Amino acid sequence: MTDLLRVEGLSVEFPTARGVVRAVADLSFALGRGETVALVGESGSGKSTAALSLLRLVPPGTGRVSAGRVLLDGEDLLALPAAALRKVRGARVGMIFQDPMMALNPVFTIGAQIAETLRRHAGMTAAAAEARAIELLRRVQVPAPERRIRQYPHNLSGGMRQRVMIAIALACRPALLIADEPTTALDVTVQAQVLALVADLKAELGMAVLLITHDLGVVWETAQRVVVLYAGRKVEEGPVATVFARPGHPYTAGLLRAARWQEDGGRLAEIPGTVPSPLALPPGCAFAPRCPLAVARCREARPPSQALGRDQEAACWRAGEAPA
Amino acid sequence: MLARRRGPGVTPPPILEARDLVKRFPAGGGLGLGGRTVHALNGVSLAIAAGETLAVVGESGCGKTTLAHCLTGLTTPSAGRLLLDGEDAAAMLRREPMRFRRRVQIVFQDPYASLNPRRRVADTVGDALRIHRLCPRRARRDRVAALIAEVGLGEEHLDRFPHELSGGQRQRVAIARALAVEPAVVVCDEPVSALDVSIQAQVINLLRDLQARRSVGYLFISHNLALVRHIARRIAVMYLGEVVETGTTAELRRRLLHPYSQALFAAAPEIGRPPGTARPPLSGDVPSPIDMPRGCPFHTRCPHARARCAAEAPALRPVDGRMVRCHFAEELSA
Amino acid sequence: MTGLLIFWRRYRRNAAAVGGLAVLVLIVAAAIVGPLVHPVDPFDMIGRPSQPPSARFLLGTDVSGRDMLAGLLHGARVSLVVGIVASLAATLVGLLVGAVAGFYGGFVDNLLMRTTDFFLTIPSFVLAIVIVAIFSPTIATVTAAIAAVSWPSVARLVRAEFMAQREREYVRACRALGMSNLEIIVRQILPNALPPVIVVSSLMVATAILTESGLSFLGLSDPNVVSWGYMIGVGRSVLRVAWWMSAIPGVTILVTVLAINLVGEGLNDALNPRLQRR
Numbered sequence: 018m019t020d021l022l023r024v025e026g027l028s029v030e031f032p033t034a035r036g037v038v039r040a041v042a043d044l045s046f047a048l049g050r051g052e053t054v055a056l057v058g059e060s061g062s063g064k065s066t067a068a069l070s071l072l073r074l075v076p077p078g079t080g081r082v083s084a085g086r087v088l089l090d091g092e093d094l095l096a097l098p099a100a101a102l103r104k105v106r107g108a109r110v111g112m113i114f115q116d117p118m119m120a121l122n123p124v125f126t127i128g129a130q131i132a133e134t135l136r137r138h139a140g141m142t143a144a145a146a147e148a149r150a151i152e153l154l155r156r157v158q159v160p161a162p163e164r165r166i167r168q169y170p171h172n173l174s175g176g177m178r179q180r181v182m183i184a185i186a187l188a189c190r191p192a193l194l195i196a197d198e199p200t201t202a203l204d205v206t207v208q209a210q211v212l213a214l215v216a217d218l219k220a221e222l223g224m225a226v227l228l229i230t231h232d233l234g235v236v237w238e239t240a241q242r243v244v245v246l247y248a249g250r251k252v253e254e255g256p257v258a259t260v261f262a263r264p265g266h267p268y269t270a271g272l273l274r275a276a277r278w279q280e281d282g283g284r285l286a287e288i289p290g291t292v293p294s295p296l297a298l299p300p301g302c303a304f305a306p307r308c309p310l311a312v313a314r315c316r317e318a319r320p321p322s323q324a325l326g327r328d329q330e331a332a333c334w335r336a337g338e339a340p341a
Numbered sequence: 342m343l344a345r346r347r348g349p350g351v352t353p354p355p356i357l358e359a360r361d362l363v364k365r366f367p368a369g370g371g372l373g374l375g376g377r378t379v380h381a382l383n384g385v386s387l388a389i390a391a392g393e394t395l396a397v398v399g400e401s402g403c404g405k406t407t408l409a410h411c412l413t414g415l416t417t418p419s420a421g422r423l424l425l426d427g428e429d430a431a432a433m434l435r436r437e438p439m440r441f442r443r444r445v446q447i448v449f450q451d452p453y454a455s456l457n458p459r460r461r462v463a464d465t466v467g468d469a470l471r472i473h474r475l476c477p478r479r480a481r482r483d484r485v486a487a488l489i490a491e492v493g494l495g496e497e498h499l500d501r502f503p504h505e506l507s508g509g510q511r512q513r514v515a516i517a518r519a520l521a522v523e524p525a526v527v528v529c530d531e532p533v534s535a536l537d538v539s540i541q542a543q544v545i546n547l548l549r550d551l552q553a554r555r556s557v558g559y560l561f562i563s564h565n566l567a568l569v570r571h572i573a574r575r576i577a578v579m580y581l582g583e584v585v586e587t588g589t590t591a592e593l594r595r596r597l598l599h600p601y602s603q604a605l606f607a608a609a610p611e612i613g614r615p616p617g618t619a620r621p622p623l624s625g626d627v628p629s630p631i632d633m634p635r636g637c638p639f640h641t642r643c644p645h646a647r648a649r650c651a652a653e654a655p656a657l658r659p660v661d662g663r664m665v666r667c668h669f670a671e672e673l674s675a
Numbered sequence: 676m677t678g679l680l681i682f683w684r685r686y687r688r689n690a691a692a693v694g695g696l697a698v699l700v701l702i703v704a705a706a707i708v709g710p711l712v713h714p715v716d717p718f719d720m721i722g723r724p725s726q727p728p729s730a731r732f733l734l735g736t737d738v739s740g741r742d743m744l745a746g747l748l749h750g751a752r753v754s755l756v757v758g759i760v761a762s763l764a765a766t767l768v769g770l771l772v773g774a775v776a777g778f779y780g781g782f783v784d785n786l787l788m789r790t791t792d793f794f795l796t797i798p799s800f801v802l803a804i805v806i807v808a809i810f811s812p813t814i815a816t817v818t819a820a821i822a823a824v825s826w827p828s829v830a831r832l833v834r835a836e837f838m839a840q841r842e843r844e845y846v847r848a849c850r851a852l853g854m855s856n857l858e859i860i861v862r863q864i865l866p867n868a869l870p871p872v873i874v875v876s877s878l879m880v881a882t883a884i885l886t887e888s889g890l891s892f893l894g895l896s897d898p899n900v901v902s903w904g905y906m907i908g909v910g911r912s913v914l915r916v917a918w919w920m921s922a923i924p925g926v927t928i929l930v931t932v933l934a935i936n937l938v939g940e941g942l943n944d945a946l947n948p949r950l951q952r953r
Contacts, residue, residue, distance in 0.1 A: 059537035060508075158624075174626045175401075204400035205564060209608035209622035231538060234567075234610030261612060275542040277612060278571035285546050285571070288539035291507045413851050442853035455844040459866040469852050518848065 021225050022048040022193055027085030029070045038295040040066040042249045053226040055236040058246035061292050068197050068229045072106050108138040111186030115198035117178035121170040127181050128166025134188045153184040157214060176207035190222050197229045212239055233276045245269050248293060248303035255329030265331030268304045310335045355388030356558055357526045363420035364407050368631050380630050381407040383582040389526050392556035396573030398563055402627045404582040405562045409530045413447045443473060446519035450531035452511035456503040462514050463499040469521035488517045509540035526558045566609045578602045581630060581638040588663025598665045601639045685945040692941020698934040706755050709748030717745040717901040725917045734923055737909050746901045753902040757818050758884040764822035766876040769829025777837025778860050791827040799824035803886055807895050814897045817890060821883045832875055836868035870946035878939040881932040888928055903928050
């Protein structure tokens with residue numbers, strides 16, 4: 018199976034007053050057709066920056082992609098002219114965000130915003146676009162869609178806005194959906210609805226999903242493969258079931274332990290310390306200062322990614338030694 | 342300690358007790374035009390004893406933040422009573438507010454918002470000591486340093502501004518501020534949900550250590566159900582301003598009776614749950630607390646709703662070792 | 676000290692604001708030391724009237740033969756003092772009204788804000804004329820009149836800031852600790868509400884100078900002091916034959932107001948938290 022999306026050596030830099038921050042450093046991963054891959058990390062891990070830069074959505078003037086290729090069906094999105102890239106966005110790749118108000122324009126009706134996408138990318142007439150907008154809203158389980166298309170984003174609840182944004186993202190049946198923390202702002206019952214909806218649509222349209230999240234529970238329930246980021250670098254990648262059962266990197270292991278609240282009420286296993294400042298990354302492995310397994314070598318040289326078993330890899334000198 | 346003398350199974354006397362708390366406020370900006378009312382709390386009763394943790398879980402709009410504000414004297418309930426050590430808290434807040442403030446404190450969700458951005462750590466924590474006259478001015482800095490050390494920060498953090506601290510460090514400062522007055526009860530309103538996963542465990546462990554040392558009672562508001570099961574001895578599930586199910590964590594872990602509690606706990610993603618075993622999620626959104634449904638507030642989304650549920654509001658009643666607000670709790674448990 | 680240093684580093688990034696500050700410093704220095712270096716009474720008729728600038732009278736003389744340079748230097752004192760004092764007074768009143776209205780809300784807020792609206796509905800220059808006309812035209816009444824028409828905009832701004840800050844959780848935490856309202860207003864919220872107020876107040880100095888100039892142009896200011904507006908008013912009747920007589924104080928006002936505005940913008944850039952990230 019050929020990959021739908023291949024990210025190769027992606028680096029994103031942000032110049033700041035106190036030096037250049039490498040938000041994403043040398044990130045590579047691939048996404049097969051119809052597959053869900055989760056990009057996992059804490060705040061500052063670079064996961065959202067990575068997702069935005071795939072479609073060159075990092076605001077110009079703030080940050081820039083300094084290296085790497087993003088191949089969608091073999092075509093490098095980073096080298097594409099602006100006009101061609103616009104055709105990719107919204108048509109072949111849909112995107113949803115944590116805050117739907119980022120994607121929805123408050124001064125236009127819901128219907129107008131869905132129709133806009135359809136008319137631009139699918140060349141539909143106004144009447145056809147409206148009919149399709151109603152159909153799409155029904156598909157994402159928005160009740161009374163005929164009435165909703167005349168409403169504005171502020172008339173809707175958070176869950177409804179999220180659905181409208183999904184409807185827009187899916188309007189042109191994209192091959193890839195990039196979902197940046199799509200359920201972080203939602204309540205658990207609404208989160209379950211939205212995740213179930215994405216799963217249904219994925220099965221129906223055969224699209225692939227790149228899910229950016231910090232919630233390992235969501236990863237477990239929705240993704241096939243997981244890429245773990247720490248301080249801008251990939252520290253581990255592999256099938257969800259394998260990684261969760263036998264994490265290769267001590268950071269992944271720590272995250273998993275911290276996310277598994279023991280019900281006996283005993284002390285939780287914590288990862289000591291805090292995420293390092295991107296301006297003052299430690300010389301060797303960025304996780305070394307917090308790592309229970311760190312040895313002298315970890316503080317001196319950055320560990321390369323090494324294979325563990327068939328499709329699991331971890332960037333750790335002591336990969337595989339982490340207690341699960 | 343009192344609890345131990347009374348023997349196992351006997352509830353210690355509550356420090357903070359809410360009886361049928363009701364909170365309504367006018368919808369839309371506070372002018373009250375149009376006469377629409379938000380029914381934030383519709384008769385909530387609960388009690389917190391020394392050294393124990395009661396968790397309140399629910400989704401946005403269930404009234405848990407309003408509850409936190411009522412319990413800490415930040416808003417006045419529209420009806421119902423709040424008792425502190427058996428005394429009427431409303432009267433105490435009028436006559437001797439500082440006595441109430443010293444017994445009940447609060448830790449907020451967002452440590453970025455709950456610390457004054459223009460005050461240093463020493464000032465923020467010192468404020469608590471100063472306004473309660475808990476130590477002479479000369480000794481204040483040492484006392485603050487001791488508090489800061491107790492929450493796991495160092496002397497070097499004393500003169501920092503909030504923006505010079507990480508999220509976890511800020512939350513530690515907020516906890517130190519709450520503990521400075523040596524309260525008996527601390528209301529923790531989602532204290533870790535704004536923090537990174539790797540930091541959450543640190544703060545939870547800290548809260549537990551402090552509880553063990555000071556036997557402070559926590560009312561722990563959260564939407565993270567796994568966390569709630571970990572930290573709380575008792576759990577209250579809220580929906581639209583009412584407690585729909587409450588009991589000990591052990592009982593609730595064994596079985597949930599209210600259809601909403603069942604749906605809520607099932608909806609939370611869980612690592613290790615075999616794929617495809619999750620229940621179908623609830624449909625629809627939480628109704629607006631302005632247009633409250635008649636009858637049982639949950640009947641609009643309940644998979645088991647019948648005619649009676651739309652007509653008659655169920656009462657909170659004991660079933661199978663816990664309190665449940667559902668007409669058909671026995672049937673559903675069978 | 677480090678706070679000031681950080682502030683200056685941010686301010687420095689705006690080149691125009693640094694230029695404005697330099698000009699303003701020059702004008703203030705001229706106002707302070709000018710009359711000492713050039714000790715001529717601006718009301719003394721010491722030369723032939725309506726002379727163009729020359730070696731003896733660097734900026735010429737006015738229609739009554741008074742030294743223009745002396746007028747300009749003394750006028751600088753009046754304009755700057757009136758502008759600064761009026762802005763300070765307006766800021767204090769605005770802070771008080773806005774803080775109380777924004778913090779307490781409800782009836783108090785309604786009462787104070789309707790009063791503020793009343794002041795805002797009347798064109799401020801007209802109101803200033805009326806106030807000066809009712810009371811005797813002295814520097815003090817002119818200053819008070821300008822302050823009286825300037826405070827409402829500050830009050831509105833402060834109220835908005837206080838309303839936003841009041842709902843912040845750090846304020847709730849202070850209330851949960853039992854802190855008094857006065858302390859919450861003064862010690863907790865005010866430092867957070869101040870930066871935009873500083874910007875508005877600094878810009879208000881420019882408006883106040885313009886208002887004072889307008890009043891004295893119309894002959895409604897203190898007849899015993901020279902001010903820039905008064906000088907323009909004097910030169911007005913001979914504008915066609917001796918344009919410099921109006922142009923010199925006019926350009927001075929323009930440059931001063933421009934400099935203050937540039938400084939205000941610089942302050943805004945330096946104090947505005949949304950720009951601080953960069």
